[in-house]
Amino acid sequence: MPFLLIDFPAFNPVALQIGPFAIKWYALAYICGIVFGWLYARALLKSERLWGGPAPISLVQIDDFILWVTLGIIVGGRAGYVLFYNLPFFIDHPAAIFKLWEGGMSFHGGFLGCVVAVMWFAYRGGISILSLGDITTAVAPVGLLLGRIANFINGELWGRATDPSLPWAMIFPNDPMQLPRHPSQLYQAGLEGILLFAVLAIMIRFGALKRPGMILGAFILIYGLARIAGEHFREPDAQLGFLWGGLTMGMLLSIPMLIAGLILIVWAVRRGAPTPVQAIR
Known part of the structure; x- marks a missing residue:
């Protein structure tokens, strides 16, 4: 019943333009x-x-x-996309690696870039790596939410084909198949942005920041679960398709996060909260 499909809104790819200077939605996010x-x-x-x-x-x-984590996000995100999602293309076209305006970023790469930034800055400043990781991941869902909304506005990274009778199924203008699909960008915005932010905020309210590594571990674990759930509705990247056992690259990269998150949470619980004297060293 195609008449049930929701028309994809015709968004202008440029969010803000002042003379020749233009900012696109993804950059604004x-x-x-x-x-x-x-x-x-x-x-x-x-x-x-x-x-x-x-x-x-x-x-x-x-x-x-802020400057260092921004560099970590951009450099790590681009490097992750190059290595995990489209390495053969970039081997043949190395100059394209630097064309960030053409798109192509990876969350998992950006996360690893943030890890490097956190460890370097904490070591240089003599502060707790885990506490800096906690505060960084506590605010990360804000960016994830806006990034997924930007994906939707751009009509990219759409979902898998679905039954046209699904009330919120959409046909994305850039889809060559023109099939009714899940708006998986919005699913991921809800899971990785709103839900993750809410869970971490509740944990923080009940004292999770007093246990270094707790919020960091919870973020890693919950994001991994949310990403794996969202990947069940998201169309795999065309150049990769489905991998072993029907898994996607996003799922495979998220599995280690589940293990790392659990380890950090258990460690934070067993270690306990530091005394105020330790906290301000």
Whole structure:
């Protein structure tokens, strides 16, 4: 029953244009995600109640860290896409690696880039790696939500074909098959953005930041679960398709996250909360 399909909105790919200067939706999502995440991080650091005393990271330090985590997201995200999703193409066209405006970023690569940024900045500043990881991942769902919404606006990374009778099935303009599909970008926005943010916020309210590594572990675990669930509705990248046993690259890259997240959570619970003296060292 095709008449039940929802027409995909005709979005302008350019979100903001001032003269010859144009910002596309995906770039705007990155900018807003980083700015809103930074503001939220500052708010969390100002609340001594959440940390059981003064936060182990100063406002000046988090301000300086924004530049490094931004570089980690961009460099790691691009490197991850090149290595995990389209390596043969980039081997043949190495100059295309630097054409970020043509798209192609990987969450898992961006996450690894953030890990490197967190470890380097924490070591350089003499602060807790786990606490910096906690505050970074506590705000990360904001960027994930905006990024998935930008995917939807761009009409990219659409879902798998579905029964036309599904009330919210859509035909995406850029889909060469013109099939009714799941709007999986919105599913992922809900899981990786709204749900993940809500769970972490509740954990923070009940004192999770007092146990270094708890929020970091919860983020890694829950994101991995959310990504695997979302991949069941998302169309695999055309150049990769389905891999072993019907798994997708997104699923395979998320499996190690489940293990790492569980290890961090168990470790944070067993280690316990540091005393206020330890927290402000």
